[in-house]
Amino acid sequence: MSLSSPGIAILFEHSEWFQPLFAELDRRGLPYDRLLAAELSYDPHARTSQYALVVNRMSPSAYLRGHGNGIFFVREYLRHLKEIGVEVINGYDAYLVETSKATQLGIYEALGIRYPRARVINHSSQAVSAAQGMDYPVMVKPNIGGSGAKIQLFHERGELVTAVRSGTLDLGIDSTALVQEFLPAHEGAIVRIEVLNGEFLYAIKVFPPPGEGFNLCPSDICQEEQEAMIAPATNVGYCPATPAKRAMRIEVFTPPKEAIEAALCLARAAHLDVGGIEYLVNARDGGLYFYDINALSNFVTDAPRIVGFDPFERLVDLILSRIHQEAFRK
Numbered sequence: 001m002s003l004s005s006p007g008i009a010i011l012f013e014h015s016e017w018f019q020p021l022f023a024e025l026d027r028r029g030l031p032y033d034r035l036l037a038a039e040l041s042y043d044p045h046a047r048t049s050q051y052a053l054v055v056n057r058m059s060p061s062a063y064l065r066g067h068g069n070g071i072f073f074v075r076e077y078l079r080h081l082k083e084i085g086v087e088v089i090n091g092y093d094a095y096l097v098e099t100s101k102a103t104q105l106g107i108y109e110a111l112g113i114r115y116p117r118a119r120v121i122n123h124s125s126q127a128v129s130a131a132q133g134m135d136y137p138v139m140v141k142p143n144i145g146g147s148g149a150k151i152q153l154f155h156e157r158g159e160l161v162t163a164v165r166s167g168t169l170d171l172g173i174d175s176t177a178l179v180q181e182f183l184p185a186h187e188g189a190i191v192r193i194e195v196l197n198g199e200f201l202y203a204i205k206v207f208p209p210p211g212e213g214f215n216l217c218p219s220d221i222c223q224e225e226q227e228a229m230i231a232p233a234t235n236v237g238y239c240p241a242t243p244a245k246r247a248m249r250i251e252v253f254t255p256p257k258e259a260i261e262a263a264l265c266l267a268r269a270a271h272l273d274v275g276g277i278e279y280l281v282n283a284r285d286g287g288l289y290f291y292d293i294n295a296l297s298n299f300v301t302d303a304p305r306i307v308g309f310d311p312f313e314r315l316v317d318l319i320l321s322r323i324h325q326e327a328f329r330k
Helices: 016-027 069-083 092-098 101-111 124-130 157-166 257-269 311-329
Strands: 008-012 032-036 053-057 087-089 118-121 138-142 152-154 177-181 190-196 199-207 249-252 274-281 288-294
Touching (some): 092 101, 190 257, 190 311, 199 311, 257 288
Parallel strands (some): 053 087
Antiparallel strands (some): 118 177, 138 177, 199 249, 274 288
């Protein structure tokens, strides 16, 4: 096939997050179609596709922006593409992991990788008993969340009991949630390891502001224009240009070898072509605990300054390698 016509499709929901991806594709003169996940259809009778490669950039937090209709639809669309043999970056299997924290727990268990103790429930009446034997604080975390959405923290058993009785627990759009220990993080920081095509890409250490929720999405972080180029640490205190973005301190970081190896094992088990794996160092015992496998890796804001290169260039390199392989097979 020729790249003079769109053989590439970018499946996405949040257009702002992927403007850098679109810009890099445009810069290289690569034709592609944009598939908006909330306005899509497919024919199950079709056994071929006009696309040699689909790049899945669907967000599980789409329901927060009025696009919840795309979440389960994309699962079926990706299943269809898998059935007819279309090459997909972060395809059906990766998307199943992305949209199920319960599935992620199973992966940790299978690989013997430590994670905060958790149990899975499908009704708020089970929350208190699920937390039995855990150390408080505990979280109730929707199975399908995205960007820390709808996570609730309870510092003691009485708070959780009150929430159950008042009917204020939100188990998310599939009525499934984790009841999970909230571990104190060393230095108050978490680490996000980005992987691409089975290899370590970069890592950042994120210092969430206390009491401001659980949204650690690195593309939502506002950067100050006054910061020095590619500083080892970026302190973010305000965002005058884009108030919706959050202030957060981040640092480029080199994780220990064991953390990188564990992240790469998780990425393989989750079928991630690109993604972010998050862990923390438990301040109680000094151990590494992994807690999130994120297939929607939209990279850190202002990455060239923070990590020293543009990850979207590397992602487009991967896209090109996959499209050329597919074209050769055809």
